[in-house]
Every structure is written in structure tokens, then in C-alpha cells.
Amino acid sequence: MLLVHQQLGAPSDQQLGAPSDQQLCAPSDQQLGAPSDQQLGAPSDQQLCAPSDQQLGAPSDQQLGAPSDQQLGAPSDQQLCAPSDQQLGAPSDQQLGAPSDQQLCAPSDQQLGAPS
Numbered sequence: 001m002l003l004v005h006q007q008l009g010a011p012s013d014q015q016l017g018a019p020s021d022q023q024l025c026a027p028s029d030q031q032l033g034a035p036s037d038q039q040l041g042a043p044s045d046q047q048l049c050a051p052s053d054q055q056l057g058a059p060s061d062q063q064l065g066a067p068s069d070q071q072l073g074a075p076s077d078q079q080l081c082a083p084s085d086q087q088l089g090a091p092s093d094q095q096l097g098a099p100s101d102q103q104l105c106a107p108s109d110q111q112l113g114a115p116s
Contacts, residue, residue, distance in 0.1 A: 038044075
């Protein structure tokens, strides 16, 4: 039979003085006293952003005198719509003499006198 180390009295890692995982870890930047980005004077994201047109004082289209669609004579959506059949004077089905659904129906068996 094979005997395990403990049964043989072999010392544990701790008994041999082996350092723990925590003891083996390198210190963090903060533990070493390394300065933060802010302490080094690095600008923030906001400080690095380019100013907007408004912040730079760029004039708007209206301030520049650009004419509006209406001033340029562009037609409105309603003006661009094609006229409806009624506006064009197209006759209705009834005016054309088209038969109604009832007029087109074939007579029922009872109407034809078929025996029940």
C-alpha cells in the first residue's frame, strides 16, 4: 500500500515556511504610491472634447439669412398630391350602369322551383 505524505509525517507548505498567494503578490500602483492620472495633471475626457458649433459661436442657418423651403417656393405635401378620382370627375360604378352584387347573383334552388 502507498502511504500519503501526511501519513509519512511530511511537513505542509505552511510548516516549511512557504509564502501564501497573498504574500507572493506584487504591490499595486496605489500601494507603491504611484500618482493617479488626475494627480499627474492628465486632462479629463471633457477637457479633451472639441467645442460644439454653438460653443464656438457659429451662426445658425436662420442667422445667416438662409431662406426657408417656403420662401424658396417649394410646394407643400398637399400641393404635390395627385387629385383623387372624385376631383377628376371620374364617374362612379353606379353612374356607369354597373350591376350591383345582388343583380349579379344566380337564383337559388328554391327560386328556380327545384323540388326539396
